Amino acid sequence: MAVLSASFRRDLEIRRYPSLVYGLVPLVALVLQAWLPRVLGRFAWFDLPLVVTVYFALGRRSPIQGTFMGASMGLFEDALSNHAIGVNGIAKTVAGFLAASVGVRIDVDNFTVRLLFIFLLSILASVLYVFVTRFLLGMELEWSWLNELFKAIGNSIIAILTFPLLDRLQIRD
């Protein structure tokens, strides 16, 4: 009975978007993530692909979809860099999975919860990035925790601005 209730609640709260949104929003995030640092220089403290991954994972509430969304965004990010392809992929895969899994269980429509959630997932993605690079691959990595903290704060601010805009794109019955 408890399972049925949870499933029922999840089905009710699943958000649906036009197909074009699933294709365009991640693409725009990737393009902006690649282009904006050229304009902002070293003040580009954000990770738009992560924000988009978390948003869709929370909205869809499907861990499998969150997993694939995170994996594809991370792999694309890696492909645009000079690093090994898969490091960001793993970090964002886990982030997408967790976002969707938690989204099933708690009310993520709350503004503060969303903010805190994106902040924690940003930190987690950074930790995973360091873990995979240093411990799984055994490679040297120049690292600044302050930058990652700023990035997590930046992601939270961007989430505040973009989540309401993206909410408008969902299909309403």
Place this chain on the structure above:
Amino acid sequence: MESFFVRYRNLVVLLAVLLAQMMGLAVQVRRMGDGRTTLDPGDGPGVRLIRLWANALVSPAEEAIHSSKLGVGGLWQNYIDLRHVREQNQDLQKTIDRLQLEQAALLEDARQGQRLQGLISFQEKYIYKTVAAQAFGSSGSDLSRVFYIDKGSNGGLGRDMAVITPDGIVGKIRDVFPRSAQVLAINDPTSGAGVILETTRIRGILRGNAAGQLQIVGILADNRIQPGEKVLTAGGDQIFPRGMPVGVVEKVVRDPERDGFIFIMVKPAAHLDRLDEVLVVTSTEPRFSPEEQQDIATSEALKGTEAAAIRDQQIREQQAMEQQKASQIMAEHLPGLIDPNLPQDQQPLHDSSNPNIVTNPPRALHPDRFTPGTATGPTGTDSASQQQETPKAAPDKEHPSQAPSSAKPNTKPAAKAASPAHGNAGQAGTPPDPPRRNP
């Protein structure tokens, strides 16, 4: 079993995706000899394909955004009357950029000449073939300081080509796509360039740190290194042209991990954060103007004349040395010729006024078997000695027609007769050799 996968399908999918990515990572890294792990510099076909797809997906949109930004800005800036002024300014800026490049090259050549480090060849000038490109994108990560330019393999670009601006070096091409290329900036931690400090001539390796700052690593502590000193490319890395400006020393920091070593923090000469137009060095072959080529030809011709004069001088000196050596040998064999009362340079052996000095015989116009030095006939020496040395030749006198083929002539006496020592001996009272028979 089926219920297990259904029940835990989310976790199974997560683990499968993670495992696939880990396997993908495993094929991209390799272990070095010293135990460290590093990313394979040459992407495999699969990895390159993924990078190509990502680039093909993102780059056109980025380029469009960048072009539209430039287009709108350009329309505003080139408005009506300002258009010609703008064009002139651009031309002048290009001229300044070119002159700065030439100035850097000439300055370094002059310094090298002052230090007498050797001749400067024209091939070491810094006038290289370059292709101008527009920077339009980045990796999007502050851990990966790469950016993209709008020229690729179609424009003649290749891997490991240097990317510079008139202000200084920028990076090198890491990956090339048909219409774009990925440039690894010099402030990336994985980047490296050989550099040299301008005045102290200390060499080091330039690389970036996590904060995107430039630093020269592996330098022993040296009090002579002061902030403000210019840093130039050393040219040993086969990528960056020698003598290009890199930046100036900002400060010197002690290496916390190694005693006696320091980091030199460098302020980059190029604006790495705000790159727009860059130059890609496509060929290190020097490119000269017609006037310069004419100067080179003149220089080469002069160099040839001087070389010929030096060669003649050397030949003369060698002949004199040989003559002196022959005299010494003769003096050793005939010590009676040495007058102890006379100084060395007035000995009879060195008397060049002797008119009877025997020189090498003139070469025969039509040599035959009797000609000295030929191996097919008698050599003109006395027959007695010849018979003693070659007794087998005696019966051939009855068959003179067979003599040249059966007897082995001895050419030694002829060689002795031709030597100047023999000539001098004859002049000093010894009976001279019989006259040479010329046909």
